[in-house]
Amino acid sequence: MARPLVAAAAWSRPQAAWMLAVTAPGRAQVQARAYAFDAAAAEAGGNAEIDEVDFDPALANMVKLIGTVGGKKDLKVFERSKLLPFAIGIKPNAKQRPEEIEWINVEAWGPLAERADEQLNKGDRVAIEGRLKVDKWEDRMTGQKRTAFKITANSIAKVRSKFGAGGGGGFDQAGEEEAPWDRAAAQEDEWAGSAQRAAPRAGDGAGAGLHTVEELWMDYFEHPDQWWDNRVSKRSPNAPDFKRKEGGRDAPALWLSGRNTPGWVDGELKRLDSAKDLMG
Structure with a gap:
């Protein structure tokens, strides 16, 4: 039996941020819950003040997203590490056209990269937790300054269910003649070549x-x-x-x-x- 990526992602509608169940809960997980915003509690409290939390460097620039896997790149295998670059498409509004999908670049390292390569397929809805990073460079062809965002994944989970027209970060594939991530492949390929510039x-x-x-x-x-x-x-x-x-x-x-x-x-x-x- 294939080893699960991490765990299935749980979604709670009253919360503005979904939480991932990790295999080794610790201080970072407890602190992450402290950062979560409970919309229902805020509404009940009326003019409740914004909570104050301790700074935790382990959570600096940490992001959590739900999206749909686009085309995966080849798994890069090295003597001491493995890398799998891929992209997830974010479509918060079900009424958005396919060309309006936002592509987020993701990279998984080590054992997580190997499991993602084996178990993820194009079209899978996944929950990603990781650290946001920014690449900046100057395009030699145009001289323009370019910026690309990516997430270095700490955990990846498959999302169990769909959330209907309310969004949830994924796509409803029913009735689609052509997958939206195929139509947006040019954006993904542009990111893949950016590292060489x-x-x-x-x-x-x-x-x-x-x-x-x-x-x-x-x-x-x-x-x-x-x-x-x-x-x-x-x-x-x-x-x-x-x-x-x-x-x-x-x-x-x-x-x-x-x-x-x-x-x-x-x-x-x-x-x-x-x-x-x-x-x-």
Whole structure:
């Protein structure tokens, strides 16, 4: 029997925020409930004051969404980690047209990525809890500054039931000749390519999010022949260790000592170097 993603999401209509039942409840879960807004209690209280809670860094920038899975990307497998990028479509208003669907980019890491790859299919309604992150870069073709939002998932759950015309973040597929996420695929593909238009100093994290750095490292390990390896030949310790061959001075670059360099890079690099040595 396949291991469940996390748990089934529970929805309480009087509450403005749905809560996920996690397998290991702790302080973060208790604190998360303190952050939840109970609409029914607020109405009963009339002019009730807004509650005050303690700051919890574990909950900073945490978001919870319900949406429908669009097309999944390929599962990226590394020696120490796995990554599954995908997108969920949000349609709060059932009267909205398919082209008005908002796509939210999601990435799952490690065992969660593996389970999501095995158990999620396009069209599944899911509840996502994770941390909101922002990527910023300058488009080399237009020179315009671009921004993309994404969620790094901490937990994923399948939603049991539909909530009718009231929304709930998903889609009612009945009577649809063409799935709305297929019509909006161009938006999703645009996000997928945005990581390759990262700032040149992405390896050091200047002006670029973690997503950009990891995508660049993945690109290097998948296509090492398209990158210059400057580890031995660089004249300055501040020079990049790797730089893409295409793009000239503005080509993406990576630093092993960059503050956003993922922890799995060192082991994956040793494996790649060993393979090159064996090939001569």
